[in-house]
Amino acid sequence: MLEIANLSKVYKTGDKALIEVDLSVPKGQIMGLIGPSGAGKSTLIRCINRLVEPTSGKVLLGDVDLVQLSNRSLRSQRRRIGMIFQEYSLIERLTVMENVLSGRLGYVPFWRSWTRRFPSQDIQRAYQLLDRVGLLEHCDKRADALSGGQRQRVGIARALTQGPELLLVDEPTASLDPKTSRQIMRLLTEICTERNLPAIVNIHDVPLAQQFMQRIVGLRAGKIVFDGHPKALNEETLTAIYGEEDWNPSREEAEL
Amino acid sequence: MSEISHYSQLWHHRTPRTRLLMWIGWLALIALFVWCWQLMNRETIWFFVADAPRQAADIGNRMWPPRWEYLPELLMPLWDTINIATIGTIGGVVIAVPVAFLAASNTTPSARFLRPIALFIIVTSRSINALIWALLLVAIIGPGLLAGMVAIALRSIGFVGKLLYEAIEEIDPLQVEAVTATGAGRAQIINYGIIPQIMPAFWGISVFRWDINIRESTILGLVGAGGIGLKLQGSLNTLAWGQVTVILLLILCTVVVSEWISAKLRHAII
Amino acid sequence: MRPSDAYPNYWRKPPQILTHRQWRIGIQLAILAYLILAGASIEVDWQRVAMGLERGQRFIMGFLQPDFSSRWRDISQGLIESLTMTLTSTVIGVIISVPIGIGAARNLTPRPVYLVCRGIIAVSRALQEIIIAIFFVAMFGFGPFAGFLTLSFATIGFLAKLLADDIEEIEPGQADAIRATGATWWQLINYAVQPQVMPRLIGLSLYRLDINFRESAVIGIVGAGGIGATLNTAIDRYEYDSAGAILLTIIVIVMLAEYGSGYIRKLVQ
Structure with a gap:
């Protein structure tokens, strides 16, 4: 489904964030991306929908190379990629419904989005998704009136409204407490399975990644240093990803 | 370092060098002040200055009691003044919004060409007082309310534009990123990602400027741009000091009321 | 999951500031009435303004060539x-x-x-x-x-x-x-x-x-x-x-x- 080949990103400052990364994600696979801060996780997923412009390489979604696209066609390709953010990135001062409908912005003409008159099937779909994430009765509340977990649910609903073929998820639980984190991860994986959606999930909580991911890719200093089943993560591979550290306590927790 | 005598006997707040610089700075300021004072007063006639208390007493006598019968005549000009301020503010805000978007570094379509132009418009408008704009406009389009409104609008562009573009530059970029990721177009990104974030600032700034504009529009009549200032000018020219008192008191009331309204409105917004 | 056509197909943004309907309409009407009245109070002498345009042009020229x-x-x-x-x-x-x-x-x-x-x-x-x-x-x-x-x-x-x-x-x-x-x-x-x-x-x-x-x-x-x-x-x-x-x-x-x-x-x- 998604093919990344030789992808590199060098920032203006000269920092090499990604060095010739090759990665492929098949349909329906939920892949966790782990690695220390600054390893390039966030850059990698932002290079896929070109919120960050890659320096070189290929990003094939289906058979479209996203790197080569002009701005206009990039916009229509971005509709195929749903994104979920660490700080939820909701439009705080708009209602929950407007936030969910904003997922349709790539499909509707400007006047519809300006007057908030979205097509009726978009509205039905938005209601359906709000029901799916359990927020139907909150649809007219302002986003900043919701709790963290609820906001992330709105973020998920917004990404799904796009009707995406791929989900990019950037640290979805970094701002949430452990229980809510698990609820959100469960919801995400259920939805991906329901829809046979592939997802790339940036995550720095290793136990959480092992609990919910089907595959783990470890990134270190812009290079992939691990790629395999969550069970294959052990002291040795964690050291390869994060560097020398006593991993045992965290391993025990993970087995609980 | 066991001997205490090693330390200086005197404790100083600053190092000698900075103290010296500070003294030089203060001396320079005093010298500059004296020089300016002499330059300014080259043509001052000190006899008139000495005479001022007598003049003040004289004016005070003429101003009191206020000529209250004059009040009804002032109501129409007061209405005009409020209209100048309100419509002028609306006009200024309408122009200031696109200027602010051109001037904000995160929304400007061209940082090299359009942004400097927008910034220049803002600086020009801010540097020149509404009364000077009115002076110019009365000369160009003739005396009347229109000149006053346009003057207020021109002065408001810079004020609203500056505060608004600073607000645009301070928005949360993550929300914009999220809207961009959905495949939204440029106008949609502004509509969903930016406008909701700057709305409170926008209303606050506009109401604040309206309050200032009420104050400024009371005097635009001095140069012929309509409103209660015309009456002030007329009364001053005919030395009708009793009427001047009434006008000033009315202006004072208007300003207090508009300040109260603007405080209430801003409180309601935030 | 219910099919999507089981959900309402209509949504309007609820008013955010003035939630009371009568107040909202009243205030909107008041604003409209004020704008009409205020607009009517401007007396523009269009002939004078037309004359002024030429002066305005001269002023802008003066500004450009001070x-x-x-x-x-x-x-x-x-x-x-x-x-x-x-x-x-x-x-x-x-x-x-x-x-x-x-x-x-x-x-x-x-x-x-x-x-x-x-x-x-x-x-x-x-x-x-x-x-x-x-x-x-x-x-x-x-x-x-x-x-x-x-x-x-x-x-x-x-x-x-x-x-x-x-x-x-x-x-x-x-x-x-x-x-x-x-x-x-x-x-x-x-x-x-x-x-x-x-x-x-x-x-x-x-x-x-x-x-x-x-x-x-x-x-x-x-x-x-x-x-x-x-x-x-x-x-x-x-x-x-x-x-x-x-x-x-x-x-x-x-x-x-x-x-x-x-x-x-x-x-x-």
Whole structure:
């Protein structure tokens, strides 16, 4: 489904964030991306929908190379990629419904989005998704009136409204407490399975990644240093990803 | 370092060098002040200055009691003044919004060409007082309310534009990123990602400027741009000091009321 | 999961500010009525405006091709008056506003002093510079001396108020700590208040210097000296190229003052 080949990103400052990364994600696979801060996780997923412009390489979604696209066609390709953010990135001062409908912005003409008159099937779909994430009765509340977990649910609903073929998820639980984190991860994986959606999930909580991911890719200093089943993560591979550290306590927790 | 005598006997707040610089700075300021004072007063006639208390007493006598019968005549000009301020503010805000978007570094379509132009418009408008704009406009389009409104609008562009573009530059970029990721177009990104974030600032700034504009529009009549200032000018020219008192008191009331309204409105917004 | 057509296909954003329907409609109607009435109050003499367009064009040309030379004597005289009165009035204004500002701080002064100082501030702030200038010109005669007094008076109201508000907001802990050492009132001011308020006072003085220059360009219109008088004459004589030159000078000086004061403020803090 998604093919990344030789992808590199060098920032203006000269920092090499990604060095010739090759990665492929098949349909329906939920892949966790782990690695220390600054390893390039966030850059990698932002290079896929070109919120960050890659320096070189290929990003094939289906058979479209996203790197080569002009701005206009990039916009229509971005509709195929749903994104979920660490700080939820909701439009705080708009209602929950407007936030969910904003997922349709790539499909509707400007006047519809300006007057908030979205097509009726978009509205039905938005209601359906709000029901799916359990927020139907909150649809007219302002986003900043919701709790963290609820906001992330709105973020998920917004990404799904796009009707995406791929989900990019950037640290979805970094701002949430452990229980809510698990609820959100469960919801995400259920939805991906329901829809046979592939997802790339940036995550720095290793136990959480092992609990919910089907595959783990470890990134270190812009290079992939691990790629395999969550069970294959052990002291040795964690050291390869994060560097020398006593991993045992965290391993025990993970087995609980 | 066991001997205490090693330390200086005197404790100083600053190092000698900075103290010296500070003294030089203060001396320079005093010298500059004296020089300016002499330059300014080259043509001052000190006899008139000495005479001022007598003049003040004289004016005070003429101003009191206020000529209250004059009040009804002032109501129409007061209405005009409020209209100048309100419509002028609306006009200024309408122009200031696109200027602010051109001037904000995160929304400007061209940082090299359009942004400097927008910034220049803002600086020009801010540097020149509404009364000077009115002076110019009365000369160009003739005396009347229109000149006053346009003057207020021109002065408001810079004020609203500056505060608004600073607000645009301070928005949360993550929300914009999220809207961009959905495949939204440029106008949609502004509509969903930016406008909701700057709305409170926008209303606050506009109401604040309206309050200032009420104050400024009371005097635009001095140069012929309509409103209660015309009456002030007329009364001053005919030395009708009793009427001047009434006008000033009315202006004072208007300003207090508009300040109260603007405080209430801003409180309601935030 | 229910099929999507089981859900409503209609959604309108609920009103956010005025949630009560009648109020909302009422207020919208009131605004509309006001705009119509206010619009009707403008009487425009279109013939005069059409005539003005040509003048407006000449003014814009004058702005683009300013003429500094033919009125240079008047311009430089006006500028000198403006600049000198800006500086002297700011200095005097600051010097006077410091005691008044301290007097108007509730946490430092007895009630009667507080009321008197707040009264002075209120009077100074309520009256606009131009109105004060009219009175000072009537009392002290034409020229920059009246302008100097006007700006000084306005500076007092502006600075003393901000200073007093600042002092009222200083951390009480620090003042108490100094009081606890048995310090006198003067020592209290010197040790607890001054260090906290000083940088801000310098910043505000520079800001006021900037405002005073702008105002000095205005009060000349009523005879209080400065570049405003020159500008008034130029516009009265329809010499738009000289007027353009004066306006450009004002803009440039304001810009320089803004950058300069920003620089000095950074240096001080």
